[in-house]
Amino acid sequence: MATGHSLGASGYGCRQGQSGRAGHRTSLNLSADPPARGSASIHHMKPNDTLRPGERLFALLLVIFAGYAFWESYGISGFRGLTTGGVMPMLASCVMLLTGLVFLSDSLRKPRAPDSGLAGVIAYLFPLRVVLFTLLVAIYVAAIPSVGFLSASGGLLFLTIWALWRKGPIPALLISLLSIGAIYVLFRVVFQVVLPIGSLWR
Incomplete structure (x- = not known):
């Protein structure tokens, strides 16, 4: 009799455990927010669905x-x-x-x-940034015969790094000087390329 009572109690406990787990899963499913009705259409929309200008x-x-x-x-x-x-x-x-x-x-x-x-x-x-940098490159090309390749390239690098990186003028100046030094060593010393000096320094 004791064995029968223990078996019945264990069976009842298993049924209670299974019903508890099922209820827990049901509560989790009910507590989860249903997906928004418009979210599927948002995910399926592509950024190039509309015709770009031009x-x-x-x-x-x-x-x-x-x-x-x-x-x-x-x-x-x-x-x-x-x-x-x-x-x-x-x-x-x-x-x-x-x-x-x-x-x-x-x-x-x-x-x-x-x-x-x-x-x-x-x-x-032609956004404003593209127009400004195009003008800057045109000024750089026009300034090479006067100030030379290294000076014009250093000024161009300094302005572009300062404008795009936005870390201040000191880091932009250091990176520009290091880049110009590397260009000078590579082209003038290693490859023996004659760089334009500029009429201003003659």
């Missing part, structure tokens, strides 16, 4: 340029053989043409962006 025009110009390049490549030797001089240009222009057609068809399926006008294209292609 993307369709660029694809069209790429197709036109690739077609012109293929025509010029065909004029070299035509299809007279695989070892002629126009085979590689024709192959490259053909790949460019097919890629441009894929880009153009993809851009035609995308919805038009609200800022896809001329002002939006200019703002997208």
Whole structure:
């Protein structure tokens, strides 16, 4: 009888344990927040679903340029053989043409962006930072005959590192000096390349 009571008690304890674990799992499932209804659509959205400013025009110009390049490549030797001089240009222009057609068809399926006008294209292609650094590079090229290659390159490195890294002028100056020193040792001492000195130091 004692054995029967112990078996019954153990069976009841097992059933209680299983029901407790099931209830715990149910409570965990109920306590978990259901996924938001719009989260799936957010995850499935891609950043290039909308047409970028100027993307369709660029694809069209790429197709036109690739077609012109293929025509010029065909004029070299035509299809007279695989070892002629126009085979590689024709192959490259053909790949460019097919890629441009894929880009153009993809851009035609995308919805038009609200800022896809001329002002939006200019703002997208030429942001202020790109314009400023383009002017800086133009000033650097124009300053090389006067101040020399090393001085102009050091100034360009200093300004770009200071503007982009934003760690202060002292670290930018140290990195610029180390870079110019490495350039001088590599090109002037090792390879014996004559660097432009500049008319200002003569």
